[in-house]
Amino acid sequence: MIRTISIRWLLQRLGDNRHSPWLVARSRSFFVRTLSTTNQVKGETEELSQAELLREFAHMPVQRIRNFSIIAHVDHGKSTLADRLLELTGAIARNGGQHQVLDNLQVERERGITVKAQTASIFHRHKGQLYLLNLIDTPGHVDFSNEVSRSLAACDGVVLLVDACHGVQAQTVANYHLAKQRQLAVVPVLNKIDIKHANPDQVCQDLKLLFGIDPDEVLRVSAKLGTGVSKVLERVIETVPPPQVSRDSDFRALIFDSWFDKYRGALNLIYVLNGKLEQNQDIQSLATKKVYPVKSISVLRPAECPVPDVSAGQVGLIACNMRNSKESIVGDTIHLKNQAVAAAGSYRPQQPLVFAGVFPADQSKHVALRSAIDKMVLNDSAVTVKVDSSPALGQGWRLGFLGLLHMEVFCQRLEQEHGAEPIITAPSVTYRLVLSNPKMIKQQGRDTMDISNAALFPEPHSIKEYYEPLVLGTIITPTEYVGQVISLCVERRGLQQSSVNIDETRVLMKYVLPLSEIILDFHDRLKSLSSGYASFSYEDYGYHPSNLVRLDIHLNGKPVEELCRIVHASKATGVARQMVLKLRDLIPKQMVQIAIQACVGSKVLARETIKAYRKDVTAKLYGGDVTRRMKLLKQQAEGKKKMRMFANIRVPHETFINVLKR
């Protein structure tokens, strides 16, 4: 009976959500699994049907709940391990390691990386007792570290996964410290022990040296083959404490993820800290004070399974008619209507570091793009949105991201999941200026000004001090590449803070680097010069004084505001050269000669000329004196000079798009 209902419900959901690839993927995998596993759930909890497990869910005492995340550096095997754990506990049918079930976004499958943390509630029998484990598979790339921090807010422990071949990498260090800051229990696990050149003993020594982890405590698994995976669950149950929650007090929960459903509005993933929530109860948001009726509650296994209620310690998905990202705020606390509660947890989205303009290719698509951005922001709380406009590109938005990959993935998802085709301008960072001009101070209401759009850069005489954002980068590299890595960091204006030998073959270096120097291609350069072996991760290091200038582009002496940039004084000439060469290739020839100049103040740093179309005014001459020829050429030159004085250089819209976009 349950199976019949589920299939009908799923078919309906598949039909309903054909525009939501994420939900379709989820429902489809559940559909396939439901068919292939008949009514029984295979694996460790084989003897229990889905319905019985959901009944167990309702009565699960807090002491038998464990909430944990899998954290690791990129490609160390988090999603593969999550798959094996889901298979082992019967949440999904065995897929023979074919694909990663929790990486269900199109962009994740295409790029082979996790960009979104995904949750699954699984059951596991340990020493004769059934446990409920809420597992969160997190992304490994530094640009998605916001996903890791929001996941950790709903956890009491982590599985720290380390590749037994590549050892501890930069993001392993960053994620370990993140978990320690939140005082979470750490279960160290070495993965990929099946690979021939794996060196688990050496990696265990590194873990001891860097984090003080006892080598005997480290589990050794092969997520691909499933070797040793069941031990991970046992260790999680034994090491990770049950949630510190109370079921007797009033309901209170933390929203730690949300996404948009076409028919149900914003869906919120909640971690219940106190009490119990039942369907049809009224909940209130602590941030917006708005009240919503709870329309449905489900548990993710990893597909949605409806449940009547969700209690403290558990993770549930609720639909309550929230409409957009302004109502459904990740990090917000919800409680029952008209009850006073304290905020749940200390989770705050990370501050964006990289900014880019997003404009519709055609202004008639403005509303559609706004709605697409709104839905995407709901699913990615690290992105900030501000209205922006440009004379060349029209009305748009200035979006803030955690890094370049984050920006690329966001824009790819906009296209794939919402059919939007925006123009994305070149990324920039936010500079801070201390103003000296009293008028400016009055305008801003304070004496500092944060600026990411170079067109708004004030005149140098009204600026007292310039500040730029720095990051503290952690680089782990094999010793043979140390020289090249140091050269790259010096070229990018980096200052070394420390250098430690992890073992004879690898070095961990800390560098303070300007954010503007690493957002574009630093990671790619590092990977290519170290044959892919070096890894990099960074964290915010605040604002520090810098020597910045505004680089203006002039066409025949007239400044073009959209093309100006803020650059470090030492890099101005190089950037100026690049800009004028790019513009020379992109601006079409016109009737008059065009001088492209890149200037800082009145000083010209680079110049290129686009020659004018030239009519052969001497074509009609038949012989005669050379002075006649010279006279005609002189007349032509004078005419062009006059034209140059009065002509408006027309830069086509496409040229602006090509120069401004990445």
Ligand SMILES: Nc1nc2c(ncn2[C@@H]2O[C@H](COP(=O)(O)OP(=O)(O)OP(=O)(O)O)[C@@H](O)[C@H]2O)c(=O)[nH]1
């Ligand atoms: N040989 C071997 N390969 C593995 C093992 N575990 C994972 N892999 C492979 O390692 C690659 C990366 O695995 P993923 O599970 O995608 O890694 P991830 O940590 O989730 O990656 P991100 O989410 O992008 O950070 C895939 O090609 C896996 O097949 C293992 O135990 N042995």
